Amino acid sequence: MNTLSSQSVITVSDLTKFYGDFKALDAVSFAVEKGWVYGYLGPNGAGKTTTIRTMLGLLKPDQGEVQITGINPTKDPVHALQSVGYAPELPTLQTFFSGEQLMEFTGKMFGLDKLTRKEKINQLIDLVGLKEWGNKKIGKYSKGMVQRLSVALSLINDPLVLIMDEPTIGMDPEATAHFRNLFTNLSKQGKTVFISSHLLDEVQRICTHVGMINRGKMVFDGPITQVLEAFTRKWVVEAELEKVTKRMISGLEKLDYVEDVEVEGNKLRIGLKEKKDLRGEISSEIFKRKGVLLSLNLQKITLEDAYLRALRGGEQK
Amino acid sequence: MSFVRRVAVILGYEWRRALAKKWVLALIVLAIAFQTLILVALAQFIATALEVEFDTIWVVGVLQGQGLFVPLIAIIIAGGSMSEEYERGTADILLSKPITKVEYITGKFLGGFSVLCLVEGITTATGVVLSLGLFGPQSELQIAPVLFLAIAYSSLVFFSLSFMFSEVFRRGTLAMFTAFGIFIASSVVSQILSLLYLSTGEPLYDYISKGLPTWSTTNFAQFIVSQLIGTLQSPLQPISSGDFQLAAAIIAVYAGASIVIATVRLVKSDVSKKAD
Numbered sequence: 093m094n095t096l097s098s099q100s101v102i103t104v105s106d107l108t109k110f111y112g113d114f115k116a117l118d119a120v121s122f123a124v125e126k127g128w129v130y131g132y133l134g135p136n137g138a139g140k141t142t143t144i145r146t147m148l149g150l151l152k153p154d155q156g157e158v159q160i161t162g163i164n165p166t167k168d169p170v171h172a173l174q175s176v177g178y179a180p181e182l183p184t185l186q187t188f189f190s191g192e193q194l195m196e197f198t199g200k201m202f203g204l205d206k207l208t209r210k211e212k213i214n215q216l217i218d219l220v221g222l223k224e225w226g227n228k229k230i231g232k233y234s235k236g237m238v239q240r241l242s243v244a245l246s247l248i249n250d251p252l253v254l255i256m257d258e259p260t261i262g263m264d265p266e267a268t269a270h271f272r273n274l275f276t277n278l279s280k281q282g283k284t285v286f287i288s289s290h291l292l293d294e295v296q297r298i299c300t301h302v303g304m305i306n307r308g309k310m311v312f313d314g315p316i317t318q319v320l321e322a323f324t325r326k327w328v329v330e331a332e333l334e335k336v337t338k339r340m341i342s343g344l345e346k347l348d349y350v351e352d353v354e355v356e357g358n359k360l361r362i363g364l365k366e367k368k369d370l371r372g373e374i375s376s377e378i379f380k381r382k383g384v385l386l387s388l389n390l391q392k393i394t395l396e397d398a399y400l401r402a403l404r405g406g407e408q409k
Numbered sequence: 410m411s412f413v414r415r416v417a418v419i420l421g422y423e424w425r426r427a428l429a430k431k432w433v434l435a436l437i438v439l440a441i442a443f444q445t446l447i448l449v450a451l452a453q454f455i456a457t458a459l460e461v462e463f464d465t466i467w468v469v470g471v472l473q474g475q476g477l478f479v480p481l482i483a484i485i486i487a488g489g490s491m492s493e494e495y496e497r498g499t500a501d502i503l504l505s506k507p508i509t510k511v512e513y514i515t516g517k518f519l520g521g522f523s524v525l526c527l528v529e530g531i532t533t534a535t536g537v538v539l540s541l542g543l544f545g546p547q548s549e550l551q552i553a554p555v556l557f558l559a560i561a562y563s564s565l566v567f568f569s570l571s572f573m574f575s576e577v578f579r580r581g582t583l584a585m586f587t588a589f590g591i592f593i594a595s596s597v598v599s600q601i602l603s604l605l606y607l608s609t610g611e612p613l614y615d616y617i618s619k620g621l622p623t624w625s626t627t628n629f630a631q632f633i634v635s636q637l638i639g640t641l642q643s644p645l646q647p648i649s650s651g652d653f654q655l656a657a658a659i660i661a662v663y664a665g666a667s668i669v670i671a672t673v674r675l676v677k678s679d680v681s682k683k684a685d
Contacts, residue, residue: 145501145680145682148501148504148505149504149505150501150504150505150679150680151679151680152679169504169507169508169509169510170415170507170508170509171507172507173505173506173507174507176505178502178505180498180501180502180505183498183502184497184498184499185499185502186426186497186499186502188425188426188429189425197418197421197422198506200418200421201415201418201503201506201507201508202506202507203414203507245502
């Protein structure tokens with residue numbers, strides 16, 4: 093788990109939340125540092141949105157504490173949330189406003205002066221591709237447009253911390269890619285991005301760190317490179333040969349770094365004892381035994397594999 | 410940004426929210442139409458039959474205009490003020506901004522109440538203008554601003570009750586129906602108790618009747634008028650005199666208690682999620 097450091101922009105310590113008798117969060121702790129893109133993963137009902145709503149001071153924790161830039165948002169929302177941008181999951185925005193009017197109002201809530209508001213509105217409306225829709229009532233927007241406007245609203249105060257709950261839901265693939273780049277660029281500018289998402293591919297592409305929650309408990313918190321290692325028992329090399337012989341199999345099984353070999357037709361699944369790319373060594377062994385190699389692949393390790401294993405309660409290796 | 414500025418931002422938001430409602434606008438039009446109808450009817454049919462001085466008829470015009478519609482508008486504006494934000498999921502968006510819950514509820518209350526005051530201002534002005542047009546020069550017009558303030562103050566009772574239910578129940582329809590139910594029940598019970606008091610002389614009936622929310626709401630402005638210019642003869646019903654201080658105190662108690670309950674409920678509890 094990440095240790096809570098003085099660099100932390102978001103600090104969640106020992107957070108516990110009950111809904112009646114139901115324990116929605118059970119001593120959840122993690123810390124997010126400046127410039128990280130933190131992916132917060134978990135199945136439906138795991139406690140992701142409860143965590144986010146507690147981070148924003150919308151829910152009061154039964155135990156534990158949240159600090160945003162060192163300030164508790166439940167106790168001092170004015171200062172804690174001044175540097176926070178929040179885009180909720182499938183937002184319902186005020187339909188009596190146009191997109192620009194809502195941005196104007198949101199800018200006022202952050203205390204931005206008139207000139208800054210005007211500049212920000214023009215810049216952000218353009219950034220999210222709503223230039224022609226800015227003066228139209230939000231009631232006429234599609235789901236994807238509302239989502240895009242919600243992202244623009246979250247950026248109006250030039251936040252240090254962006255909290256996004258499923259930010260690309262409802263967006264078309266082009267917009268999704270655009271926003272992925274946007275979040276990556278924001279982190280490069282030193283902003284901290286906290287994303288709750290079901291889209292593991294998206295998280296794997298843009299996040300530097302990952303937190304996984306299941307049934308209210310954190311099951312993993314660390315760099316994305318670590319999560320793949322932590323929940324992957326072994327690495328596997330798949331070799332397709334012209335012909336598989338018993339001599340070939342027994343030869344490979346005797347190698348120090350091979351754990352086991354499974355045969356499926358003319359394909360070998362060679363389980364490795366270490367998490368290393370040993371395709372070079374394996375191909376040499378196959379050539380030594382006069383094998384004709386058709387293909388050789390290191391089995392791709394995806395965040396999905398690690399995620400599913402983590403949720404099943406798999407041990408971290 | 411200061412407390413006042415943050416409250417002012419929410420107040421402005423509440424204006425937009427309330428006035429975006431077509432049925433609030435429809436009720437305002439209905440209130441003015443009803444008031445016009447009464448004064449036109451007075452001018453056409455009653456004025457000719459009665460030998461009453463009509464130089465202060467504008468007071469009747471203004472007070473009759475408040476009648477049913479203004480409490481109804483108050484209940485509707487206040488009943489949706491807090492609850493709609495929960496029902497639509499916009500409370501999350503508003504309260505995830507740098508604002509305290511006290512600033513938020515203050516802005517909401519003042520925003521809604523100022524919209525109501527605008528409506529009351531319009532109906533007061535309509536009453537005066539129509540009276541001038543239909544009955545000729547009017548006297549005692551200098552008390553019109555005081556009458557407007559008295560009407561606004563008396564409307565605090567049902568506005569605050571509905572506002573409180575809006576936060577406590579977090580369901581707009583339930584809040585409005587409850588407040589309107591209390592308005593109707595209080596009116597009926599108050600009438601019954603007044604009759605019982607008149608027939609039996611038992612003061613308890615009078616005390617209870619005065620403690621009900623409709624007594625102060627409907628009488629405070631009349632008591633202020635009679636205090637300022639004496640009892641008026643109205644062709645519809647007399648402008649009664651009474652203990653305006655007691656009425657003012659009862660209004661303050663209802664409004665104060667409602668505001669405190671709503672604020673405590675908001676501050677002490679979680680911001681509930683959008684109802685699915």
